[in-house]
Amino acid sequence: MANLLVTGGTGFIGANFVQYWARQYPQDRLVVLDALTYAGNLASLQSLSGNDQYRFVKGDIVDRDAIEALLREEKIDTIVHFAAESHVDRSISGPATFIDTNIVGTHSLYTGRS
Numbered sequence: 453m454a455n456l457l458v459t460g461g462t463g464f465i466g467a468n469f470v471q472y473w474a475r476q477y478p479q480d481r482l483v484v485l486d487a488l489t490y491a492g493n494l495a496s497l498q499s500l501s502g503n504d505q506y507r508f509v510k511g512d513i514v515d516r517d518a519i520e521a522l523l524r525e526e527k528i529d530t531i532v533h534f535a536a537e538s539h540v541d542r543s544i545s546g547p548a549t550f551i552d553t554n555i556v557g558t559h560s561l562y563t564g565r566s
């Protein structure tokens with residue numbers, strides 16, 4: 453039995469992964485962390501509401517303290533990282549969010565584990 457943290461789990465790839473994993477590995481704990489930006493859609497995981505193995509947390513991967521607390525609280529042993537600024541055309545008008553999420557946020561997840 454695994455305890456997974458899935459970041460970006462309400463996005464396009466993440467939501468499909470979460471649905472797949474819940475079906476294939478119903479014994480595993482699935483904690484989904486997502487900031488619910490313009491790209492996230494919580495309704496994609498509606499079918500999991502009421503499933504005791506599933507928990508949704510609204511949060512930002514850049515918030516290292518919150519990530520560390522969640523990793524400890526849920527005894528996470530596996531991180532599946534989909535949270536991202538993925539709409540590349542938006543990086544021209546607003547590159548800072550891309551650097552924050554894709555670089556700083558990814559680094560937070562990595563260092564938060566140690």
Ligand SMILES: NC(=O)c1ccc[n+]([C@@H]2O[C@H](COP(=O)([O-])OP(=O)(O)OC[C@H]3O[C@@H](n4cnc5c(N)ncnc54)[C@H](O)[C@@H]3O)[C@@H](O)[C@H]2O)c1
Pocket residue numbers: 459460461462463464465466485486487488489490491492493511512513514533534535536537538539553557
């Ligand atoms: N879509 C594709 O075809 C494809 C193909 C190959 C690789 N990828 C990669 O897979 C990853 C996910 O892609 P996608 O298409 O699902 O993206 P998406 O834009 O649909 O979803 C990204 C999710 O991340 C969340 N998010 C954004 N910033 C966040 C933050 N700071 N903290 C927490 N959550 C945050 C959003 O709310 C959203 O739910 C990206 O790294 C992308 O490059 C996607």
